[in-house]
Amino acid sequence: MINDPIADMLTRIRNASRAKHATVGFQYSKIKEEILAILKREGFVADFEVKKEGNKSDIAVTLKYFEKKPVIRSIERVSTPGRRIYVTRDDLRATKNNMGISIVSTSRGVTTGRQAKRLGVGGEILLRVW
Secondary structure (H helix, E strand, O other): OOOOHHHHHHHHHHHHHHOOOOEEEEEOOHHHHHHHHHHHHOOOEEEEEEEEEOOEEEEEEEEOEEOOEEOOOOEEEOOEOOEOOEEOHHHOOOEOOOOEEEEEEEOOEEEEHHHHHHHOOOEEEEEEEO
């Protein structure tokens, strides 16, 4: 049993990119799909696909590389089930001098830190990527 499925997803992505795998897969959940949609839009992953087989759904992520190096230099979980980290819109700050992004779960859905600040909302910081 996995206690933190988001951390498991991030670990699988991190390990697969370091091993230079083309794709990585894991179980489906709606929040994982929303996180991956943001990572794709921001250019950190090439693509992802939801595969449904009967009652079971999986996600296959195509990783992105630039000059044979992974685009994702670091991906880290900030808020964990045992230690939730909440921020107001004033506490949202740039990640690695705007070279990376933070992904925040807000009352308006899962967004990037920049988008949340623009919307004027805070929330739980899920992860940071650069």
